[in-house]
Amino acid sequence: MTSAREQLIELIKDEAVFHGDFTLTSGKKATYYIDMRKLSLDHRAAPLIGQVMLDLIGDIDGVVAVGGLTMGADPIASAIMHQGVARGEVYDSFVVRKEPKDHGRGRQVEGPDLNGKRVVVVEDTSTTGGSPLKAIEALKKVGAEIAAVAVVVDRQAPAKERIESEGYEYRFAIGLEDLGLSPQ
Ligand SMILES: O=P(O)(O)OC[C@H]1O[C@H](OP(=O)(O)OP(=O)(O)O)[C@H](O)[C@@H]1O
Numbered sequence: 001m002t003s004a005r006e007q008l009i010e011l012i013k014d015e016a017v018f019h020g021d022f023t024l025t026s027g028k029k030a031t032y033y034i035d036m037r038k039l040s041l042d043h044r045a046a047p048l049i050g051q052v053m054l055d056l057i058g059d060i061d062g063v064v065a066v067g068g069l070t071m072g073a074d075p076i077a078s079a080i081m082h083q084g085v086a087r088g089e090v091y092d093s094f095v096v097r098k099e100p101k102d103h104g105r106g107r108q109v110e111g112p113d114l115n116g117k118r119v120v121v122v123e124d125t126s127t128t129g130g131s132p133l134k135a136i137e138a139l140k141k142v143g144a145e146i147a148a149v150a151v152v153v154d155r156q157a158p159a160k161e162r163i164e165s166e167g168y169e170y171r172f173a174i175g176l177e178d179l180g181l182s183p184q
């Protein structure tokens with residue numbers, strides 16, 4: 001039987017890789033764009049994402065919650081939470097706002113109280129790694145302990161090096177070679 005990871009790779013190749021002229025979050029230009037939102041919000045792909053990410057992070061001890069910078073990370077964290085319950089592996093999820101909320105409780109990290117809790121920062125696609133590092137900054141302010149950064153698709157440009165140089169473990173489920181793409 002085809003694995004969840006293989007099924008997800010086929011869906012990404014068929015439905016989430018777009019060719020053209022794109023400007024990325026970092027301001028860099030690229031000739032392809034991987035639109036993981038198209039799949040993380042799709043009923044066929046979301047459960048696969050949950051399974052693949054659980055396989056990726058399942059061996060990291062003591063993690064109670066997963067989440068990242070809104071909005072790419074949000075459906076990834078939800079998929080992990082829901083597929084985790086189905087497997088008996090329990091994770092809560094959280095959302096890191098790009099800026100603190102300017103009313104209500106003024107929070108930047110929404111969800112459970114993470115003070116003293118071990119978390120994995122997740123991401124749908126990572127290019128420079130700037131987004132998970134921004135999430136980490138906010139998470140440290142609320143007292144969370146960062147166990148690792150885990151992303152679905154790594155663009156090798158160069159998130160891994162940047163995140164590791166800041167002292168965090170970096171894992172990814174799918175690389176460019178799996179998708180038949182070259183780094184840019
Ligand atoms: O590795 P980086 O250089 O940070 O780039 C990758 C980020 O870009 C995308 O989000 P985007 O900034 O487009 O925002 P969105 O999630 O709100 O759509 C993606 O979801 C990652 O979060």
Ligand SMILES: O=C(O)c1cc(=O)[nH]c(=O)[nH]1
Nearest residue numbers: 024025033034035125127
């Ligand atoms: O670097 C980015 O902004 C980026 C690249 C990509 O392929 N997909 C995405 O959602 N963001």
